[in-house]
Amino acid sequence: MVQMNDVRMVYDNTSAVALDGVDFTINEGEFVFLVGPSGSGKTTIIKLINGEVAPTSGAISVNGFDMTAIRRRRLPKLRRTLGVIFQDFRLIDKMTVYENVAFAMRVVGASGRDIRARVPQVLELVGLEGREKRFPAELSGGEQQRVAIARALVNNPRMIIADEPTGNLDPVRSLDLMLLLEKINELGTTVLVVTHEKELVNAFSKRVIAIDSGRIINDGMDGYYGYETE
Amino acid sequence: MRLNRFFYLLGQGVKNIFTHGFMSFASVTIIIACLLIMGCFSLLTMNIDTMIDEMQNQNKVIAYVDETLSEDEARALEDKILAVDNVESAEFVTREEAMDNFESDYDDNVFENIDPTVFRHRFVITLSDISLMKQTQAELRKVDSIASVTAHLDYAKKFVTFRNIVSVVSVVLVVILIVVSLFIMTNTIKLATFGRKEEIAIMKMVGATNAFIRLPFVIEGLVLGALGGGIAYLLMWGLYELLTERVMTTMASGIITIIPFYTVALPVLCVFLGVGILVGVIGGTTAIRNYLKV
Numbered sequence: 001m002v003q004m005n006d007v008r009m010v011y012d013n014t015s016a017v018a019l020d021g022v023d024f025t026i027n028e029g030e031f032v033f034l035v036g037p038s039g040s041g042k043t044t045i046i047k048l049i050n051g052e053v054a055p056t057s058g059a060i061s062v063n064g065f066d067m068t069a070i071r072r073r074r075l076p077k078l079r080r081t082l083g084v085i086f087q088d089f090r091l092i093d094k095m096t097v098y099e100n101v102a103f104a105m106r107v108v109g110a111s112g113r114d115i116r117a118r119v120p121q122v123l124e125l126v127g128l129e130g131r132e133k134r135f136p137a138e139l140s141g142g143e144q145q146r147v148a149i150a151r152a153l154v155n156n157p158r159m160i161i162a163d164e165p166t167g168n169l170d171p172v173r174s175l176d177l178m179l180l181l182e183k184i185n186e187l188g189t190t191v192l193v194v195t196h197e198k199e200l201v202n203a204f205s206k207r208v209i210a211i212d213s214g215r216i217i218n219d220g221m222d223g224y225y226g227y228e229t230e
Numbered sequence: 231m232r233l234n235r236f237f238y239l240l241g242q243g244v245k246n247i248f249t250h251g252f253m254s255f256a257s258v259t260i261i262i263a264c265l266l267i268m269g270c271f272s273l274l275t276m277n278i279d280t281m282i283d284e285m286q287n288q289n290k291v292i293a294y295v296d297e298t299l300s301e302d303e304a305r306a307l308e309d310k311i312l313a314v315d316n317v318e319s320a321e322f323v324t325r326e327e328a329m330d331n332f333e334s335d336y337d338d339n340v341f342e343n344i345d346p347t348v349f350r351h352r353f354v355i356t357l358s359d360i361s362l363m364k365q366t367q368a369e370l371r372k373v374d375s376i377a378s379v380t381a382h383l384d385y386a387k388k389f390v391t392f393r394n395i396v397s398v399v400s401v402v403l404v405v406i407l408i409v410v411s412l413f414i415m416t417n418t419i420k421l422a423t424f425g426r427k428e429e430i431a432i433m434k435m436v437g438a439t440n441a442f443i444r445l446p447f448v449i450e451g452l453v454l455g456a457l458g459g460g461i462a463y464l465l466m467w468g469l470y471e472l473l474t475e476r477v478m479t480t481m482a483s484g485i486i487t488i489i490p491f492y493t494v495a496l497p498v499l500c501v502f503l504g505v506g507i508l509v510g511v512i513g514g515t516t517a518i519r520n521y522l523k524v
């Protein structure tokens with residue numbers, strides 16, 4: 001569960017107002033799209049959720065952690081409840097597909113036995129069976145994206161956050177990816193997807209939070225809102 | 231593609247071993263140098279301290295008799311000496327006896343046939359209370375026909391000054407060398423962190439603790455530090471034995487007592503390993519500190 005109350009975010013170095021009084025709640029088990037033009041503050045919201053940055057003012061609670069008072073030492077605990085898929089994948093080039101996913105488990109102290117059992121399971125879920133020994137450079141953009149998803153999923157997070165996951169994908173693959181995220185959501189994980197793609201958003205009847213210039217301009221089930229993309 | 235990647239990685243690896251290898255060698259060497267200097271100075275100080283202790287515990291002073299006095303006249307002074315406060319006993323030594331002792335001390339022919347007149351008749355005086363040595367010395371000097379009174383304590387004082395200088399110099403040197411060691415160690419381990427900024431950021435994003443991320447780098451520092459400490463210990467041991475042997479074969483052997491290495495071996499080993507490991511671990515921790523602020 002994510003709850004933001006009147007959150008303002010001004011980056012110290014640029015004094016750009018990234019968020020200007022944001023209020024919303026995402027409940028356990030929800031599937032939510034976050035849409036808005038470039039620079040509207042979408043990535044900032046994600047960074048606030050996983051504790052990469054702290055808000056200038058306002059209150060944020062994520063999976064029971066009070067983000068305005070959280071100690072640095074507790075951040076790993078919070079992050080283990082989240083699976084973040086970055087726009088640029090952020091895979092480790094010198095590790096194979098299998099290692100990229102297994103590494104996320106090793107980092108949180110999973111046993112070798114659990115890793116060997118869990119990783120193939122997740123790779124199968126995202127449709128990467130048979131690609132285990134490849135390096136990221138030997139995969140297509142869509143396959144790399146799936147590795148990032150598998151890595152986000154592998155530790156059974158309570159919430160999956162995807163920042164423009166379809167940015168590099170063609171429409172068919174984008175739809176596939178959304179269907180995968182929907183499947184994951186049906187298995188009980190909360191999902192937050194940041195996207196620009198109107199058609200994709202409208203293909204699902206999900207809750208959409210629309211943001212512009214750091215303010216929420218719409219929040220509801222009525223499809224893509226606001227700013228038009230081609 | 232596969233093969234290219236393999237050769238590329240192999241090339242990079244070999245290159246890393248050399249650049250990194252040189253720095254590793256440098257950091258171990260500087261730690262060894264630091265520890266050796268630290269060890270030399272501490273052991274020197276310890277030895278001086280032992281000698282000072284020994285000197286101070288000798289409750290004897292020597293009172294030299296005026297050379298114009300004959301042997302009988304000199305002997306007659308004994309009563310006056312015994313009358314001085316704090317004097318327990320006085321043993322008269324003639325100049326001939328003194329010379330014999332001197333010659334046998336040096337076990338050599340160099341001093342054969344020295345004119346006994348260069349030596350003086352003397353009393354070797356034992357005191358009852360060593361803490362009153364100064365006053366007693368002064369009183370003995372007041373006795374007629376006593377030319378001078380010396381105690382080992384006088385030499386001890388000179389040694390104390392020397393010891394203090396050695397201590398100050400060693401503390402300054404050790405501080406400088408530890409700072410240099412830390413600097414080199416940190417930069418050595420930094421080499422291992424290059425190109426892993428992204429990897430570390432990803433680790434943090436998936437919930438790795440700082441301790442987990444630090445571990446490999448801290449271990450690298452620990453191994454380098456322990457290696458430096460171990461090698462320095464062996465070198466120190468060898469050096470100490472060598473110096474001991476040298477000193478013992480010179481004239482000084484009669485005057486100087488040297489602490490045998492085995493009595494200090496364990497503390498030296500512990501301190502060396504401890505300092506080495508500490509420098510390594512701190513170096514490793516500092517090396518990735520900036521990467522952890524994500």
Ligand SMILES: Nc1ncnc2c1ncn2[C@@H]1O[C@H](COP(=O)(O)OP(=O)(O)OP(=O)(O)O)[C@@H](O)[C@H]1O
Nearest residue numbers: 011013014016018037038039040041042043044045
């Ligand atoms: N690290 C930063 N330091 C300073 N200013 C920043 C930083 N990151 C973002 N900003 C500013 O904050 C505002 C919101 O940025 P944010 O990255 O949240 O936008 P976004 O909605 O994710 O955009 P996009 O769709 O292009 O990814 C922008 O004006 C941006 O310039």
Ligand SMILES: [Mg+2]
Nearest residue numbers: 042043044163
């Ligand atoms: Mg963004």
